[in-house]
Amino acid sequence: MYAFDQPLPRTPPGWLHGTPVTALATLASLWLFAYLSLSEAAARVMGLAAAHGALLGTALAWTSTGDQRDRWAPIEAALVLGAAAAGARMHPWGALIYLAVPAWLASRRAAWLGPRAWRPAPVAAGAVFGLVLGGHLLVNTSLTFGYRVRTGPLGELAQWWAYDLAANVLAAETFFRGALFERAYRRWAFAPAVTLATAAAVLRYLADPLLPHTLGIAAGAVFYIALLGAGNCWLLARTGSISPALAAAALFFGAYRLLAPR
Amino acid sequence: MVIAITLALAGITLAVATSGAEAASLWRHAFHIPVVVAALRYGRGGVLAAVASVLLYAPFVLPALEREGATRPVLEGLLTFVLLLGVGVLSAALAGGARRQRTRYEILATVQRALDGDTPLDLAVARLRACLQARLDANVGLAVHDGTRLAVSGATRVARGSAVAHVLVSGAPLFVSDGGRNGGALRRCFVAPLGGRGGVVGALAVERVGDFAADERPRR
Numbered sequence: 001m002y003a004f005d006q007p008l009p010r011t012p013p014g015w016l017h018g019t020p021v022t023a024l025a026t027l028a029s030l031w032l033f034a035y036l037s038l039s040e041a042a043a044r045v046m047g048l049a050a051a052h053g054a055l056l057g058t059a060l061a062w063t064s065t066g067d068q069r070d071r072w073a074p075i076e077a078a079l080v081l082g083a084a085a086a087g088a089r090m091h092p093w094g095a096l097i098y099l100a101v102p103a104w105l106a107s108r109r110a111a112w113l114g115p116r117a118w119r120p121a122p123v124a125a126g127a128v129f130g131l132v133l134g135g136h137l138l139v140n141t142s143l144t145f146g147y148r149v150r151t152g153p154l155g156e157l158a159q160w161w162a163y164d165l166a167a168n169v170l171a172a173e174t175f176f177r178g179a180l181f182e183r184a185y186r187r188w189a190f191a192p193a194v195t196l197a198t199a200a201a202v203l204r205y206l207a208d209p210l211l212p213h214t215l216g217i218a219a220g221a222v223f224y225i226a227l228l229g230a231g232n233c234w235l236l237a238r239t240g241s242i243s244p245a246l247a248a249a250a251l252f253f254g255a256y257r258l259l260a261p262r
Numbered sequence: 263m264v265i266a267i268t269l270a271l272a273g274i275t276l277a278v279a280t281s282g283a284e285a286a287s288l289w290r291h292a293f294h295i296p297v298v299v300a301a302l303r304y305g306r307g308g309v310l311a312a313v314a315s316v317l318l319y320a321p322f323v324l325p326a327l328e329r330e331g332a333t334r335p336v337l338e339g340l341l342t343f344v345l346l347l348g349v350g351v352l353s354a355a356l357a358g359g360a361r362r363q364r365t366r367y368e369i370l371a372t373v374q375r376a377l378d379g380d381t382p383l384d385l386a387v388a389r390l391r392a393c394l395q396a397r398l399d400a401n402v403g404l405a406v407h408d409g410t411r412l413a414v415s416g417a418t419r420v421a422r423g424s425a426v427a428h429v430l431v432s433g434a435p436l437f438v439s440d441g442g443r444n445g446g447a448l449r450r451c452f453v454a455p456l457g458g459r460g461g462v463v464g465a466l467a468v469e470r471v472g473d474f475a476a477d478e479r480p481r482r
Contacts, residue, residue, distance in 0.1 A: 001403045003425040188439070
């Protein structure tokens with residue numbers, strides 16, 4: 001039994017322990033510079049790389065086991081994401097560079113994306129959850145006046161899916177579930193931990209400039225992101241792995257990209 | 263029971279759809295019944311039933327919000343989401359608390375029977391552990407001072423620096439929220455001192471993969 005055999009764990013470090021402050025400040029400065037002095041397209045690429053790189057890098061740094069390189073993970077992540085985002089803007093096939101992001105992350109954190117992380121049963125459970133939520137979204141949307149379900153153009157959809165898989169989903173799940181929820185859950189009970197992680201994820205999506213800021217869309221975003229976030233926290237708490245959450249979020253956002261204004 | 267709850271949810275959804283009132287349908291309030299029944303029968307199943315109710319009712323509310331804006335029926339529909347989830351969580355928590363209270367009375371009676379008569383300490387400790395483990399849905403260990411030695415059940419020894427050793431020395435209860443992961447899920451444990459006339463006579467350790475409710479933890 002743990003209570004008889006194992007030494008007492010040390011007091012957990014503070015909430016912001018391991019935050020890569022210097023790297024985050026550097027990213028913020030670079031983004032500000034790009035916003036003030038570069039073209040809108042370049043500033044958008046820089047903004048995407050900085051925002052997702054900050055989430056992905058902070059997740060790595062918060063879950064670090066002591067590797068000094070993790071302090072600079074936000075910069076590394078932003079460089080890979082920036083190359084992918086720029087490639088996607090410059091050429092229709094450029095979105096393929098997004099594949100470099102999960103490859104880079106798998107090399108940095110095998111426990112998240114390595115072959116051992118993909119146990120079939122939990123990943124299948126996550127996939128079913130994502131499909132149910134995505135299917136529900138499509139049914140809901142088919143009842144609205146302003147949105148419809150589309151099946152093309154395939155090139156554009158593929159670009160969005162590449163962005164979701166490698167940037168949006170990866171950054172959100174690693175940070176909000178793999179780092180923030182994990183940090184809270186090791187201190188608190190499930191209910192407050194899931195509330196914190198889900199509220200933070202909802203705020204992140206409401207602040208996203210890519211989300212149309214209308215009342216209907218905002219309500220829908222809160223509804224689905226809260227359900228997806230809470231469900232993914234439960235999957236992580238049960239399995240100890242973020243791969244089911246990644247599967248769920250990837251399939252949900254895959255369905256979300258099928259929506260288009262009428 | 264699962265089939266009955268599922269059929270009830272489906273029937274209520276059909277009633278909302280055929281009522282023609284969409285988000286404003288009075289049938290929406292009927293979703294509370296399967297939610298409460300699921301909570302009473304399965305505890306946390308009430309939360310699942312509440313989420314299912316919200317998902318089934320949402321296609322009447324969210325599209326109406328997009329089409330008509332924040333009208334009164336739509337706002338009432340959104341409020342119903344909150345109420346259903348709140349009722350699901352609260353009912354599940356109350357049902358869980360009642361179940362734990364019932365278990366406590368059962369434990370008291372069983373402990374009395376286990377320790378009845380002139381039982382040797384090692385046997386009494388083993389019996390006590392068996393009866394607690396069967397009812398607490400957790401891994402239980404006991405260590406009790408017997409003169410200069412410790413009678414231990416549930417483990418082979420008390421390691422130096424362990425949670426049990428800490429409680430035996432300090433006499434204060436201890437809750438460990440992060441006992442590492444066991445087969446994927448997080449392990450938590452609490453250790454409560456066993457008091458006697460001469461001070462701390464032993465310690466009880468309860469370990470579980472998952473959460474302990476607030477009323478299950480020892481108070482300082």
